Each structure stands twice: as structure tokens, then as C-alpha cells.
Amino acid sequence: MKTANTLVAAFLLTAAPVLADTSYVNANGYTLDGGGSLQRFAVLVVGNDGRVKATLPAGAIPPRGKKIDVGGLTLLPGLIDAHGHVMGLGEGALAVDLNGTKSLADALAAIRANPGTGAWIKGSGWNQERWNLGRFPTAKELDAVTGNRPAFLERVDGHAGWVNSAALALSGITNATPDPAGGRIERDASGAATGVLVDAAMKLVTSKIPAPTTKEADLALSKALQIMGSVGLTSVGDAGMDRPTWDRYRRFARTGKLTTRIYAMAYGPENRAAIAPNGPIGWEYGDRLAMMAMKLQADGALGSRGAWMKSDYSDAAGQRGLPFFEEGNLRRMILDASAKGFQVNVHAIGDAANGAALGAFSATPEAQRMTLRHRDEHTQVVAVEDLPRFARLGIIASIQPTHATSDKGMAEARVGEKRLAGAYAWQTLIKSGAHIAGGSDFPVEPPNPFYGLHAAVTRQSRDGLPPGGWHPEEAMTIEQAFAAFTTGAAWANHAEDKVGTLEPGKWADFVLIDRDPFAAPASGLWQTRVDETWVAGKRVFRR
Structure with a gap:
């Protein structure tokens, strides 16, 4: 027999209003579909669970519920940076910033003006x-x-x-x-x-520098999240972190403060074991956080002549860079992590490092490679004969387009014209069938993904040099570049069923911007202004 209390509870349940959908109307919307084709829409319908319910063409009548007029702004899926350094971004923003310095004197003046207050x-x-x-x-x-x-x-x-x-x-x-x-x-x-x-x-x-306090580290993460939201990044791949950083991410996620989705990569076997001793940690906290990958470094960088080359640097006889591991050891670490179910992402910049990484990946069973989606991070200078191996082995080329436009003069000096035939070879990789993921490597480069789109399409620096682009035969189309920073990065982060497009059922992660990247001149892509950034139907940034 029902009591008065149960009858009242039943009435309240049946009488409770169903939360209505929210329709974002008057949008100049673009998304890719499941087949990679560009689709246009005028209305984005978002359910009260923060997921996309529909995209509708111009003239369609939106469903009943709340309507937000976006005023004709361009609406895109949230951009994804497949390779950045989240804590480094925040820490760099709170420390001496030498990125804009044009001379040694500039740098010394900046240090003198802002030395900070720590030890x-x-x-x-x-x-x-x-x-x-x-x-x-x-x-x-x-x-x-x-x-x-x-x-x-x-x-x-x-x-x-x-x-x-x-x-x-x-x-x-x-x-x-x-x-x-x-x-x-x-x-x-x-x-x-x-x-x-x-x-x-x-x-x-x-090793002698004191570790940041909890307060300092939290402030750095908060700053990084604010910066990422301001440039339209709704998801990032964090390319190498430790257990304390993972614990901080989880704490922010639990308390609702993780406003950008983070696909975390443990830095090396020790951190992987410390963070996830029982195997990969899938997407959790409303798909805000995952740790399914291990990051390794095969070499250093071109600028410091640490990138591992097959022959001497063109501007430094006798130097070939710095291999971080013997090839056999690199292979063993990849095999061990693969057997435990982890994606492995190897930093490789020089042609010897890229060759070694591909060789190590090839030793893993094919079924593991295809399931785990191992990644070659940077894919900068690659021997021409190694380029087809990416598609053949199923290795993702995780590229950062702004590296090419920042490095072009230095790269020519370091490796010479002959080796540039396989360097920053994005279009060749795409035509070979390789998966491409776009990123920036922030804070090495600015985190703004529209800088990356500009560099990918024009092969020029933001001051328009060189005229016609640097090795323009390797430039991407705007559709290819857009895919690299959406569906390509989502695939690389094992999140293609969650984000990357605005298809029904995926999270309503999107940005509102001030221009149409598919119609505006490519030269101005880097000047795109992000007006609003939304994650799971919640606004996390407004200019």
C-alpha cells in the first residue's frame, strides 16, 4: 500500500519539468561529418546533458526551448591541440617571457625588468x-x-x-x-x-630548483586553462607529465575547474607506472581527463643541434645531435608499454630519430599498433624513404605547423636543401594515407590554433614570408588543416566518438569566431578572433 510520502514523491517526479534544449541560431556553422566531408548549418541544438542533438540548415525551425542568437558569427567545433605542455604554458605566463625578444639586449632588459620574487x-x-x-x-x-x-x-x-x-x-x-x-x-x-x-x-x-608550491602550481594550471579557452582550445594532448601533475588535473576535474579536456601522456616508464600501474585510464569526469599514453623522447631539437641526424649538421661538421636512447632500449620500452595497452608517443625531430622511432614501432604486433594508434611527435626532418612507412605501419604523424614557419631559415642552415625534401612534408604524408594530428607544442609556439591553420595552409610566417610560401607543395588545404585540428587530433587522442565534430551524441564543444576561415583570405587566418568558447554546452570563455 502506498504511503502519503511515496504518493507525493511520485507526483513530484511526474510533475517535474523536462529541461528544454538550447538552440544556437543565426550561426554560420561548419563541421566535418563522419566521412570527413565539410557540412554547413545555421542552428546548433544542444541537449540539457551538454551533448549535440542536431545541426539544422538555414530556414529550419528550431525545437521548443531556449534560443541564443549568435549574430551571424562563425561556429566551429572546439579546436583540439594534439601536442602541448599545459603546465609549461601556465608557468611560462607567470615567469620571465623572452618569446618576443629580438636581441640579446632585449632579453637582458626583460629579465632586469621582471626578475620575479622567488629564490x-x-x-x-x-x-x-x-x-x-x-x-x-x-x-x-x-x-x-x-x-x-x-x-x-x-x-x-x-x-x-x-x-x-x-x-x-x-x-x-x-x-x-x-x-x-x-x-x-x-x-x-x-x-x-x-x-x-x-x-x-x-x-x-x-634538479636544484625548488619544486613549486601547491598554490603556485594551481595558479599555473588556472592560467593555462584561461589561455587555452581564450584561443578556442577545448581539448589538448598534454605531451609529458608526472604523477603530481596528474593528481592536480584530477583535483581540478573533480571540482569542476578543468575547463579544457586533457589527454595526458605520462613522461616515460616511471611516470606511467606511478600514475597508472593497472593499465590505461580512460576518459573520466565527463570525458574531461584521460591517461592512456606514454611519452618518450628519441632526440632533442634542431635549434640547439640536439635533433639526431643520420649525417652531420650542414652548419656544424662532426655534430649529429643527441639520441636519447639506444634503439634496442627504445624498442623494449615501446613493446612493454604496448603490451600493457598504452599508446606510445615518441618525440622525433631528426631523420635518424624518426627512422629509429618507426623501426621501434614496427617491432610491435600489427594488431596492437592499429588499436593503440602510436604517434610520432613532431615528424620534422624525415628521410624521404621513411615517409611511406607512417601509413604502412599505422603511425600517426603528430605535427605542429607553426614549427615549419618559425624554423624555416634555421632548418635550411642546419640540414641543407637535400634533406629538406622530407622535412615538414605534410601533403606528402596526407597523400600517402597517414593520419595527421595538428598541434602547436605550446609554449614553444603560441597556443593559438588559428596560427597553426595559417601556417599549414600558407607555409608562411605571420608577416607573410616567404612570398608564395616555404616549400608550398607541402601546404595543406584549409579543409585538411581544419581536420588536423579537429577530427585528426580527436583520433590521435582516442576521443573521436566524443569530440572533434558537432555530430549528434558528441559533446557540444564549440567556438564562435569573427570570420569564416573557409571564405576569408588565408593570409588573415592567424588574425581570427575567438569571441566565445563552450565546453559541454557551458561557456568557459567570453571576450
Whole structure:
């Protein structure tokens, strides 16, 4: 027999109003469909669960419910950066920023003006190539603006550190200190450290820098999320993180503060085991967070001549870069992680590193490769004969288009014209059938995905150089570039059934922008302004 209380409860359940859909009307909408074809729409219908219910053409009558007029703005699926460094983005925004400096004098002035308040002076973004310095900067030059306070300033690519004399002393580096495996201490004729540490040698100093406090790290993550939302990024692949960072992401996700979806990659076997000892962690917290991949580094970067090349650098006889692992060891780590169900993503910039990564991937069983979708991160300088191997082996080419337009002059000097035939070869990879994922490698490059779209389509820097584009035969179409930053990146992040398009059932992650990238001149793509960013039907950024 029903009691009065159960009758009242039943009445309340049947009488409770059904939350209505929200229709975003008067939109200049674009999305790809399941087959990769570009589709247009005028109305986006979002359910109260934050998922897409429908896209409707112009003239269609939206369903009953709330309507938001977007005023004719272009509406796109949220952009996805397949390869960035989330904490690095936030930390860099809160430290000395040398990205805009055009000379050594500019950099020293910026450090003097904003040295921060911590025990160490920290920063990033310097690039001796942009300064036309013809060499690395020195500790003595840094001493002039830092005094006895230790300083560590990361190069723009994250593969070299500029330190002062106080930092060298604290780290105990002397003439007798050997170069560590996978690293190099820059030295003068007498063998003394000059103040730049390449790749693994940076650890000699960074191991002495106090870890950020919880408050400082939380502030950096909050800053990174704000920046990503402001440029229209709704999902990112975080290319290498540790257990404390994972714990922070989870805490933000639990409390509803993770406003960008993060596909986390554990940095190396140790972090993978510490974060996920029982196997990959799939998408959780409303598909805001996953850890299904391990990041490895096969080499360094071109700018610091750490990229591992098959033959000498064209501008440095006798130097071929820095392999981080013996090929057999790289293969064993990939095989072990694959057997445990993890995608493996290998940083590879030089042609030797790319060849080694492809060789190591080829040792894994084909069924594993196709299921796990292993990734080659950067895919910058590749031997021509290795390009078809990406499609054949099912390896994703995870590229960052702005690297090509930033690196073009330096790359020509480092590797020479002959080796450029397989460098930044995006159209060749696409035509071969390889999967392409777009990214930026922020904070090495700015996180703005419209910079990436511009670079991919024009092969020019944002000041329009060179005229006609750098090796324009490898440029993408705007549709291909759009796919790289949506469906391609979603596929690479094992999220193609969740995001990347605005098909029914997927999350309503979208952006409103001030121009039509499919109709506007390609030269102005980088100037696109993001007005609003929405994740799961909730606005996370408004200009």
C-alpha cells in the first residue's frame, strides 16, 4: 500500500519539468561529418546533458526551448591541440617571457625588468637564432642582470637552458663534469661551462630548483586553462607529465575547474607506472581527463643541434645531435608499454630519430599498433624513404605547423636543401594515407590554433614570408588543416566518438569566431578572433 510520502514523491517526479534544449541560431556553422566531408548549418541544438542533438540548415525551425542568437558569427567545433605542455604554458605566463625578444639586449632588459620574487629567476622563450647572435648566450652576460641570484631560462624549444654563474656553482658543474647521456654542456676552449646546457644536461641545474608550491602550481594550471579557452582550445594532448601533475588535473576535474579536456601522456616508464600501474585510464569526469599514453623522447631539437641526424649538421661538421636512447632500449620500452595497452608517443625531430622511432614501432604486433594508434611527435626532418612507412605501419604523424614557419631559415642552415625534401612534408604524408594530428607544442609556439591553420595552409610566417610560401607543395588545404585540428587530433587522442565534430551524441564543444576561415583570405587566418568558447554546452570563455 502506498504511503502519503511515496504518493507525493511520485507526483513530484511526474510533475517535474523536462529541461528544454538550447538552440544556437543565426550561426554560420561548419563541421566535418563522419566521412570527413565539410557540412554547413545555421542552428546548433544542444541537449540539457551538454551533448549535440542536431545541426539544422538555414530556414529550419528550431525545437521548443531556449534560443541564443549568435549574430551571424562563425561556429566551429572546439579546436583540439594534439601536442602541448599545459603546465609549461601556465608557468611560462607567470615567469620571465623572452618569446618576443629580438636581441640579446632585449632579453637582458626583460629579465632586469621582471626578475620575479622567488629564490630563483625563471623564464623561457629565448632563441639565439632570432637574435642573429651566431652563438649561444653566456652565463657572464646573464650575470650582469641577475647578480648572485641563481637563474634558469629555458630555450624556446625546451631543449636547452641558459644559466648564470650562481646556478652553475650551485649545480657543481666544473671543467671535469662530463656530459650526461643525452645531453651536452656548452664549453669554451678551456673546457669551462659557458652557461648553456642542452637536453639532459639541463637536469644538472633543474634538479636544484625548488619544486613549486601547491598554490603556485594551481595558479599555473588556472592560467593555462584561461589561455587555452581564450584561443578556442577545448581539448589538448598534454605531451609529458608526472604523477603530481596528474593528481592536480584530477583535483581540478573533480571540482569542476578543468575547463579544457586533457589527454595526458605520462613522461616515460616511471611516470606511467606511478600514475597508472593497472593499465590505461580512460576518459573520466565527463570525458574531461584521460591517461592512456606514454611519452618518450628519441632526440632533442634542431635549434640547439640536439635533433639526431643520420649525417652531420650542414652548419656544424662532426655534430649529429643527441639520441636519447639506444634503439634496442627504445624498442623494449615501446613493446612493454604496448603490451600493457598504452599508446606510445615518441618525440622525433631528426631523420635518424624518426627512422629509429618507426623501426621501434614496427617491432610491435600489427594488431596492437592499429588499436593503440602510436604517434610520432613532431615528424620534422624525415628521410624521404621513411615517409611511406607512417601509413604502412599505422603511425600517426603528430605535427605542429607553426614549427615549419618559425624554423624555416634555421632548418635550411642546419640540414641543407637535400634533406629538406622530407622535412615538414605534410601533403606528402596526407597523400600517402597517414593520419595527421595538428598541434602547436605550446609554449614553444603560441597556443593559438588559428596560427597553426595559417601556417599549414600558407607555409608562411605571420608577416607573410616567404612570398608564395616555404616549400608550398607541402601546404595543406584549409579543409585538411581544419581536420588536423579537429577530427585528426580527436583520433590521435582516442576521443573521436566524443569530440572533434558537432555530430549528434558528441559533446557540444564549440567556438564562435569573427570570420569564416573557409571564405576569408588565408593570409588573415592567424588574425581570427575567438569571441566565445563552450565546453559541454557551458561557456568557459567570453571576450
